[in-house]
Amino acid sequence: MILVRQEIGDVLRDFRLQKGRTLRQVASKASVALGYLSEVERGQKEASSEILASVADALDVPISIIMREVGDRISVLEGIQVFPDVVPDDLVASVEPELSLR
Amino acid sequence: MILVRQEIGDVLRDFRLQKGRTLRQVASKASVALGYLSEVERGQKEASSEILASVADALDVPISIIMREVGDRISVLEGIQVFPDVVPDDLVASVEPELSLR
Numbered sequence: 001m002i003l004v005r006q007e008i009g010d011v012l013r014d015f016r017l018q019k020g021r022t023l024r025q026v027a028s029k030a031s032v033a034l035g036y037l038s039e040v041e042r043g044q045k046e047a048s049s050e051i052l053a054s055v056a057d058a059l060d061v062p063i064s065i066i067m068r069e070v071g072d073r074i075s076v077l078e079g080i081q082v083f084p085d086v087v088p089d090d091l092v093a094s095v096e097p098e099l100s101l102r
Numbered sequence: 103m104i105l106v107r108q109e110i111g112d113v114l115r116d117f118r119l120q121k122g123r124t125l126r127q128v129a130s131k132a133s134v135a136l137g138y139l140s141e142v143e144r145g146q147k148e149a150s151s152e153i154l155a156s157v158a159d160a161l162d163v164p165i166s167i168i169m170r171e172v173g174d175r176i177s178v179l180e181g182i183q184v185f186p187d188v189v190p191d192d193l194v195a196s197v198e199p200e201l202s203l204r
Contacts, residue, residue: 068169
C-alpha cells in the first residue's frame with residue numbers, strides 16, 4: 001500500500017536538505033517539536049494540514065510544490081508515466097545523436 | 103492558511119461525483135464509516151494515509167492523480183501559474199484570431 005505520509009516525509013526532508021537547513025532550524029521556525037518533525041520526515045506520523053502549512057512556510061516552499069512533488073513520486077511508485085515518450089527512438093537518434101547514448 | 107485536507111476533501115468528492123457514486127457506496131467499498139468519509143470530503147477531518155489509499159482504491163483513482171489534482175488546486179490558491187503564457191498576444195491573434203476574443 002502506498003502511504004502518502006511516507007512521500008510527504010521524504011519530500012519535506014529533501015527540500016530541507018536542498019536548502020541546507022537542520023531539523024532544529026525548521027522545527028523552530030515552524031513552531032513544531034523537533035522530535036515530531038523528525039517523525040513526520042520519516043513517515044511515522046501524519047502531519048496535520050496546519051503543521052504541513054507551517055513547515056512548508058518555514059522551508060519557503062509553496063504547499064502546491066510539495067503536493068505536486070508528492071504526486072509525481074507516487075506516480076512513479078504506481079508505475080504511471082507523467083510524460084509518455086511518444087517520439088520514435090530513431091527520430092531522436094537522427095536529431096540528437098548524443099541522446100541515443102543515454 | 104491553505105489547508106491540504108480541504109483540497110483533498112474537495113478532490114475526493116469531485117472524483118466520486120464524476121463517477122456517479124454515492125457516499126454510501128464509496129464508504130462501504132473502502133470500509134470506512136459513512137460519517138467519517140463525509141467529514142473528510144468536507145475538509146473537517148484529516149484522512150490518514152491508509153484511509154486515503156483505501157478511498158482512492160474504492161474510487162478507482164490512483165493516489166498520484168488525487169495528489170496532483172490537490173497540488174494543482176493549491177497552486178491556483180497560491181497564485182502560482184502552472185503553465186505561464188509566454189506567447190505574445192499579437193502572435194496569438196495573428197494565428198488564431200478567434201482566441202483574441204476570449
